Amino acid sequence: MRSELLMIFLFVPLCPTVLHALRYFSTASSGVPNFPEFVVVGLVDDVQMVHYDSNTQRAEAKQGWMEKVTADDPRYWEKETQVSKRDQETYKDRISTLKKRFNQTGGVHTYQRMYGCEWDDETGVTNGFYQFGYDGEDFLAFDLKTKTWIAPTPQAVITKHEWDRDADQNERWKNYLTQECIDWLKKYLDYGRSSLLRTELPSVSLLQKTPSSPVTCHASGFYPNKIMLFWTRDGEELLEDVDHGEILHNHDGTFQKSVDLDLSSVKAEDWGRYSCVFQLSGVKKDIVTKLDPKVIKTNWVKHKVLMGVFSEQTVSQVTVCLQNTPPCFHNNCRRTHPQ
Structure with missing residues (x-):
């Protein structure tokens, strides 16, 4: 559960979206006790679908309907696992590099990535996004229009120039975010139609x-x-x-x-x-x-009457109730992105 809670960072929108969305979050960390060094979380419309972490070393479905994916690609989970293991090593190295750029030594550090796409099933309008963060602050963001990288901090400029020079890779990312990602989003929505496309009134x-x-x-x-x-x-x-x-x-x-x-x-x-x-x-x-x-x-009326007369047993019961109310959240990963 802690691995899922850590994924809630600045990239997650606070407002309800009016679009269907496919999002992937990756978090590499160092200096965090009892926490996986690398976690990948995949979400469809804010519902967890896939999970990978460095402890299990395995990409796993978090929804029953995700098992349908093997009908289209029998090696889907194997590929997801391979990509996540590769990213795990890459991100570990990037934390070491960034610690030097920021003149840091020990302590807790995180390197995070969020990418995905949105699709309005009424208008057909789509959007893609690809962002990185370091220690909770924005680090790099991909500009779909220019196919270049935006560096909001001086320490990111070196990486921006390096990635800007790789025009072929940036073109692949644009194609993925605007086309392939949308195709997968629609496919996942179809897999989970009975739950993802349901309507429940409150x-x-x-x-x-x-x-x-x-x-x-x-x-x-x-x-x-x-x-x-x-x-x-x-x-x-x-x-x-x-x-x-x-x-x-x-x-x-x-x-x-x-x-x-x-x-x-x-x-x-x-x-x-x-x-x-x-x-x-x-x-x-x-x-x-x-x-x-x-x-x-x-x-409030009952409160005035009962103030001071709550028994220790009542307080204990309330405490147990709160402690046994688990937080909900998502999970994880993805394979179908450019290599």
Whole structure:
């Protein structure tokens, strides 16, 4: 699980995408105890599909439907494993090189890569991306239009010039990101059609901790994560006094999201003018929840009565519950890229 959590870095978008996406993340690390030196994670629409790490030394499917890939290519997993092992050695050397460029010696260091593509199945618009990071900061990025590399830090300029000179390789990367990657994305979507292309509507609740706290509109259980969740006043979307949370994973593969509304300056008689609206891509009907004190779930009254009388057993049970709630996340790898 730790290997999957480390993959959540700056490359991961915080906003819900409106596109289908195929992304691969590779992380090489040094000086991290009890953690694989190299991890590869592959995602289709934010769902883990493949995983490789330096401990297992093997590329593995993380979804049942990924086993279908061997029907098209019986050596798929063997090739994935070979490419990942090769990258493992390459990235280990790159960390050593970059430590010298940054005048570093010991400590924890990471070298990360993210690449992939996006496809809008309604408009047909596609996009590709290929980026590197070092110690959590952007290091290099590929410009699809110019087929050259962007170096945001002086230490990356040497590598930029070296890679810019390899025009043939850059042309291969452009072809992969704009064509071959899209083909594989469509293929994976077809493999996992029953789960990846399903639609699930959420339950929507209004929550409030105390009478002076913001009211939270919480939607949980939706799929896919191509959604909009927002507050309105008199039918118009509110852009002020709202705080949007990130889309989070549920343990069953669905998602959840919340958005807070600050009502400190709103008169009680005006509450009826406010509503929370949930929209899911591909579903015409919105889920609209009016701001009504009667439907708000809160424990503030009980909290005042029970303050100080929680038993040690109750606290212990809550603690155990939280500790046994595992985080969800993705995994890993890929083969079909230019060599």
